[in-house]
Amino acid sequence: DAKTTQPPSMDCAEGRAANLPCNHSTISGNEYVYWYRQIHSQGPQYIIHGLKNNETNEMASLIITEDRKSSTLILPHATLRDTAVYYCIVRVAWANNLFFGTGTRLTVIP
Amino acid sequence: DTGVSQDPRHKITKRGQNVTFRCDPISEHNRLYWYRQTLGQGPEFLTYFQNEAQLEKSRLLSDRFSAERPKGSFSTLEIQRTEQGDSAMYLCASSLGLADGYNEQFFGPGTRLTVL
Numbered sequence: 231d232a233k234t235t236q237p238p239s240m241d242c243a244e245g246r247a248a249n250l251p252c253n254h255s256t257i258s259g260n261e262y263v264y265w266y267r268q269i270h271s272q273g274p275q276y277i278i279h280g281l282k283n284n285e286t287n288e289m290a291s292l293i294i295t296e297d298r299k300s301s302t303l304i305l306p307h308a309t310l311r312d313t314a315v316y317y318c319i320v321r322v323a324w325a326n327n328l329f330f331g332t333g334t335r336l337t338v339i340p
Numbered sequence: 341d342t343g344v345s346q347d348p349r350h351k352i353t354k355r356g357q358n359v360t361f362r363c364d365p366i367s368e369h370n371r372l373y374w375y376r377q378t379l380g381q382g383p384e385f386l387t388y389f390q391n392e393a394q395l396e397k398s399r400l401l402s403d404r405f406s407a408e409r410p411k412g413s414f415s416t417l418e419i420q421r422t423e424q425g426d427s428a429m430y431l432c433a434s435s436l437g438l439a440d441g442y443n444e445q446f447f448g449p450g451t452r453l454t455v456l
Binding site: 268271272273274275276279315317323324326327328329330331332333 | 344371373375380381382383384385388395396398431433443444445446447448449450
């Protein structure tokens with residue numbers, strides 16, 4: 231699986247949009263971009279995934295650049311409950327494991 | 341609650357003792373995964389099962405570690421002769437075993453092991 235690079239930490243004001251970047255310059259054509267998050271003392275939680283097109287669900291939006299070498303996870307209106315470590319993962323759909331890396335620690339500030 | 345459950349949530353043991361953790365996946369999921377997470381790091385893959393068959397093992401899974409899923413439902417992870425370096429959070433996840441599609445993994449709350 232391709233490697234990803236994420237900033238170690240970010241802050242965001244409550245109610246504002248949180249934009250979490252991820253670089254995956256070595257991504258191959260059949261690899262998807264997945265985002266998980268891990269709230270303190272809990273297991274990771276799936277957020278969203280995409281291949282080429284931008285994706286949106288009830289939790290977040292995923293913007294993937296045209297060359298697919300980077301992506302941004304957007305939490306449109308961050309709340310205190312969104313404070314967590316966010317992991318960007320690239321993998322083929324049928325891969326059996328997830329390579330998490332160290333992620334981005336997002337702190338939502340009141 | 342129909343999520344992934346793990347037992348116990350916390351385990352403290354002395355070095356050299358054996359420990360066993362249990363994971364109950366979501367009932368219709370036929371794939372089950374074990375991960376280990378140390379402080380400040382993301383989870384690291386250990387092994388996965390398709391039904392009762394253990395199909396992949398990470399090099400992190402030393403000879404002291406053994407995982408089973410005897411009836412294709414719950415799974416156990418045993419660590420023999422524990423070492424202080426085994427102290428970590430042990431996470432279990434499950435997913436549907438779709439042959440050619442995306443398999444979202446649902447994680448349990450983890451078992452935190454402390455080896456004294």
